[in-house]
Amino acid sequence: MTTQQLTEQIRKKKSFLCIGLDVDLNKIPKHLLTEEDPIFAFNKAIIDATHHLCVAYKPNTAFYEAYGLKGWKALEKTIMYLNVKHPEIFTIADAKRGDIGNTSRMYAKAFLEDLEFDSVTVAPYMGKDSVEPFLEFKNKHTILLALTSNAGAFDFQTLSVNQKELYKQVLETSKTWENSENLMYVVGATKAEYFADIRNIIPEAFLLVPGVGAQGGNLQDVCKYGMSSNVGLLVNSSRGIIYASNRGDFAQAAAQKAEDLQKDMAQELIKY
Amino acid sequence: MTTQQLTEQIRKKKSFLCIGLDVDLNKIPKHLLTEEDPIFAFNKAIIDATHHLCVAYKPNTAFYEAYGLKGWKALEKTIMYLNVKHPEIFTIADAKRGDIGNTSRMYAKAFLEDLEFDSVTVAPYMGKDSVEPFLEFKNKHTILLALTSNAGAFDFQTLSVNQKELYKQVLETSKTWENSENLMYVVGATKAEYFADIRNIIPEAFLLVPGVGAQGGNLQDVCKYGMSSNVGLLVNSSRGIIYASNRGDFAQAAAQKAEDLQKDMAQELIKY
Numbered sequence: 001m002t003t004q005q006l007t008e009q010i011r012k013k014k015s016f017l018c019i020g021l022d023v024d025l026n027k028i029p030k031h032l033l034t035e036e037d038p039i040f041a042f043n044k045a046i047i048d049a050t051h052h053l054c055v056a057y058k059p060n061t062a063f064y065e066a067y068g069l070k071g072w073k074a075l076e077k078t079i080m081y082l083n084v085k086h087p088e089i090f091t092i093a094d095a096k097r098g099d100i101g102n103t104s105r106m107y108a109k110a111f112l113e114d115l116e117f118d119s120v121t122v123a124p125y126m127g128k129d130s131v132e133p134f135l136e137f138k139n140k141h142t143i144l145l146a147l148t149s150n151a152g153a154f155d156f157q158t159l160s161v162n163q164k165e166l167y168k169q170v171l172e173t174s175k176t177w178e179n180s181e182n183l184m185y186v187v188g189a190t191k192a193e194y195f196a197d198i199r200n201i202i203p204e205a206f207l208l209v210p211g212v213g214a215q216g217g218n219l220q221d222v223c224k225y226g227m228s229s230n231v232g233l234l235v236n237s238s239r240g241i242i243y244a245s246n247r248g249d250f251a252q253a254a255a256q257k258a259e260d261l262q263k264d265m266a267q268e269l270i271k272y
Numbered sequence: 273m274t275t276q277q278l279t280e281q282i283r284k285k286k287s288f289l290c291i292g293l294d295v296d297l298n299k300i301p302k303h304l305l306t307e308e309d310p311i312f313a314f315n316k317a318i319i320d321a322t323h324h325l326c327v328a329y330k331p332n333t334a335f336y337e338a339y340g341l342k343g344w345k346a347l348e349k350t351i352m353y354l355n356v357k358h359p360e361i362f363t364i365a366d367a368k369r370g371d372i373g374n375t376s377r378m379y380a381k382a383f384l385e386d387l388e389f390d391s392v393t394v395a396p397y398m399g400k401d402s403v404e405p406f407l408e409f410k411n412k413h414t415i416l417l418a419l420t421s422n423a424g425a426f427d428f429q430t431l432s433v434n435q436k437e438l439y440k441q442v443l444e445t446s447k448t449w450e451n452s453e454n455l456m457y458v459v460g461a462t463k464a465e466y467f468a469d470i471r472n473i474i475p476e477a478f479l480l481v482p483g484v485g486a487q488g489g490n491l492q493d494v495c496k497y498g499m500s501s502n503v504g505l506l507v508n509s510s511r512g513i514i515y516a517s518n519r520g521d522f523a524q525a526a527a528q529k530a531e532d533l534q535k536d537m538a539q540e541l542i543k544y
Contacts, residue, residue, distance in 0.1 A: 022375070062371055066378040068386060072344050098395060099334055099368050100422040103294070106338040114340060123370060125397045125417060127424020145397060150372040152399020155445055159433040166428065166438070173427055 001118045002139055003206060006090050007230045009055045014266035016231055017258060018056035018092065018208065020238025021046065021078065022063045027239075029246050039067065039074035042250075044081060046242055049251035051086050053258040056234050058092035058208075079115050090234070091118045092208070096145060098123035098130045105133040112140045119143050121186060121208075124170045128177050135179035141206070142183055146170050146198075149188025149211030171201045184208060189235075192221030204228050209235045219261075223268040231269070237261060273390045274411055275478060278362050279502045281327045286538035288503055289530060290328035290364065290480065292510025293318065293350065294335045299511075301518050311339065311346035314522075316353060318514055321523035323358050325530040328506050330364035330480075351387050362506070363390045364480070368417060370395035370402045377405040384412045391415050393458060393480075396442045400449050407451035413478070414455055418442050418470075421460025421483030443473045456480060461507075464493030476500050482508045491533075495540040503541070509533060 010016045021043050025033065028042045035041040047057065059078060064071035082091055093111040097120065098104065104122075111120040112134070119141035122131055134142040147157055147167040157167045164172075174183055184206040187198060198207070207226060212219050212235050219235065226233055237257075245253035282288045293315050297305065300314045307313040319329065331350060336343035354363055365383040369392065370376065376394075383392040384406070391413035394403055406414040419429055419439040429439045436444075446455055456478040459470060470479070479498055484491050484507050491507065498505055509529075517525035 060371070060375055062369070062375045062378040062382070066382045066386070068348065068382070069341060069344055072341055076340065096371050096395075096398075097334070097368065099332070100420065100424075103332055103334045106334040110334070110338045110340070114338070123368075123395045123397050125395050125428060126368075126420050126422060127427030127429070129422050129424040131424075148372065148398050150398060150401050152372075152401040152403075155399030156397060156433075156438065156442065157399070159438070159441065161428075161431040161433050161438070166431070166433070169431065170428065 001090055003141075003230065006055065006206070009088055009090070010231045011269070013052065013055055013262075014269055015053055015055055015262040016233050016235055016265055017054040017261050018058050018234045018236040019046070019050055019054045019241055019258065020094070020236050021057055021059040021242065022238045023074070023242075024063060025067070027243050027246060029248065029250050031248065037070070037074055037077065039064070039071065040077045040081075043074070043078045045251040046254050047082065047086070049255040050241070050258045051089060053255065053262045054089070056090040056092060057082060058094045058236060060094040060238075076115065079117060083116055092143065093117040093120040096121050096123050098126050100126065101129040101133060104130050108134040108137060112137045119184065121145065124174065131174065132178055135177060135182045137182070140182065143208050144170065144174055144183055144185050146185040147187050147194060149190050153188065153190070168197065168201060171198065175202065186210070187226075189218070189222050192218060192225050195222060195225035199226065199228065204230060204232060206232050206234060209233060212237065219264055219268065223272065227268070227272045235261075235265070273362055275413075275502065278327065278478070281360055281362070282503045283541070285324065285327055285534075286541055287325055287327055287534040288505050288507055288537055289326040289533050290330050290506045290508040291318070291322055291326045291513055291530065292366070292508050293329055293331040293514065294510045295346075295514075296335060297339070299515050299518060301520065301522050303520065309342070309346055309349065311336070311343065312349045312353075315346070315350045317523040318526050319354065319358070321527040322513070322530045323361060325527065325534045326361070328362040328364060329354060330366045330508060332366040332510075348387065351389060355388055364415065365389040365392040368393050368395050370398050372398065373401045373405060376402050380406040380409060384409045391456065393417065396446065403446065404450055407449060407454045409454070412454065415480050416442065416446055416455055416457050418457040419459050419466060421462050425460065425462070440469065440473060443470065447474065458482070459498070461490070461494050464490060464497050467494060467497035471498065471500065476502060476504060478504050478506060480506045480508060484509065491536050491540065495544065499540070499544045507533075507537070
């Protein structure tokens with residue numbers, strides 16, 4: 001999927017919502033545990049109820065790996081279901097990978113080619129040759145961790161290098177890499193003012209924004225400082241949506257939470 | 273496994289060799305491709321031929337993920353084979369994971385508890401709360417990326433923060449984390465002089481050292497600057513050993529390469 005197609009979907013659905021599919025068997029409704037594949041059954045119900053309200057889904061691969069083979073099978077079925085039933089939806093393998101060149105190439109192939117995700121999240125610590133193998137895939141996207149939304153983000157990401165914070169150096173350096181037009185960035189909503197500086201460095205790149213709501217960020221401020229001419233924002237919510245209820249009505253409850261966010265987003269899209 | 277037990281194994285075997293099990297179906301002997309599980313068949317043959325010459329095995333998970341479900345199955349069988357047949361051998365899931373707290377916990381559980389690896393490699397970019405969940409596992413080890421051996425290491429890892437290189441800041445900061453006694457570090461052998469500075473910061477921690485041989489590092493220099501009173505070194509070789517031959521004699525050829533390295537290591541262990 002191209003970024004232009006993604007922006008078109010955002011305008012059409014009046015939503016830049018990404019729903020995180022972080023499935024924890026301890027948190028899903030008990031009645032699903034008797035299904036042959038409870039993880040996929042849960043994802044399918046969530047997708048069926050929310051696909052018209054969001055433009056992206058983001059399974060965090062940790063939750064699938066934690067269940068070993070059956071987890072990977074559920075991940076395969078989920079991405080296949082999305083690609084067949086909703087090819088217009090942008091898919092993100094939240095895998096936070098990063099390894100030396102030939103090994104990064106294996107990861108890139110696994111997520112972008114074999115599983116056919118539209119994008120994968122990648123950590124920047126190992127530098128250019130660990131990221132460029134992901135960037136080679138045409139109309140696929142590499143979402144580089146820049147400023148994350150957790151407390152530990154302040155351990156290294158905001159340290160000063162070359163008179164600027166490390167995460168800004170990551171933005172600047174990564175712009176020079178081959179096929180950098182395929183880069184997007186993870187930028188947490190912890191401090192919305194940061195988005196102004198970030199937009200000075202990368203005016204148009206899409207930002208995947210966790211931490212709106214649950215971790216304290218504010219949607220209005222994120223849009224004020226972060227929205228670009230092509231929208232350029234995907235705001236993620238995981239637990240707030242998928243675990244809105246753990247009873248029989250879980251899918252409808254998830255849809256309601258997603259719709260609340262979608263309506264707020266529609267308001268913002270009118271403004272800019 | 274405790275670090276003391278690891279040091280005992282090193283002294284006993286006169287080896288601090290770690291063999292990387294990075295299985296690529298395009299590189300293994302053709303005759304194995306008719307086996308039911310060619311990846312495991314290859315690993316089993318390599319392990320059977322080399323286990324007396326090394327103290328650790330390190331499957332890089334990318335190579336297994338790249339083959340989807342059958343890859344994960346082969347990884348499970350490999351670690352189970354190692355744990356049953358050679359419980360004295362230290363096992364490393366080279367996964368380079370790193371995510372926010374609750375997600376890191378899922379990864380930690382997957383690798384250290386479910387798959388029963390002794391250790392897992394973790395990226396530091398997301399800071400303390402992304403690493404501490406791994407450190408909670410008793411007698412398990414978290415191998416933090418500090419200075420990697422690829423060209424991209426110089427993009428961010430060696431940038432100056434607080435008047436020192438970022439990777440040194442990673443060493444210093446991580447020492448303050450809870451259960452930091454369970455930390456080991458990846459330090460590439462690109463420049464052996466770096467080891468002297470590193471030992472000033474972490475005198476005793478085990479270092480997993482890639483890049484000896486193939487990527488230009490020198491075993492003598494690594495030992496001169498990097499060996500600690502408990503040895504504190506695991507030197508990794510992957511392709512140089514496991515792909516020494518792609519014919520019927522591949523396992524014996526691998527054992528020969530491993531023995532060459534083991535003999536060099538025995539020489540070094542006498543010196544210090």
